[in-house]
Amino acid sequence: MDQLTLNHILADAIAWHVPGWVNAQTYFVSDEIKHMYAVLIAPNDDPADLSVLIAAHIEDDHVIIDTNTTDQSLSEALQTAGVPADKIKRAMRSAEFQPESGHASAA
Secondary structure, eight states: OOHHHHHHHHHHHHHTTSSOOSSEEEEEEEETTTTEEEEEEEETTOTTOOEEEEEEEEETTEEEEEEEOSSSOHHHHHHHTTOOGGGEEEOOOOSSOOOOTTSOOOO
């Protein structure tokens, strides 16, 4: 599967989560350079409580699922759209964030 097709499939699968929230605002965000797609969600009664609903990116020719807090399987949606199961992975998390040299660290 070529990179452009994979980008479109992933973007569509992530964006599917934007509509349908009665008590929250959702925002689709993307970084075309890093091939990253996400939906942020903020409750209407506390919009400052913004969090990541779902996020994934493409690395080499694999989809890496960074987080999915929904009750819908992103892996199944991607496979239904034609992405082979062996091209879908869950992100591995380290215990701490480590900024690149010269960048501010999280406090």
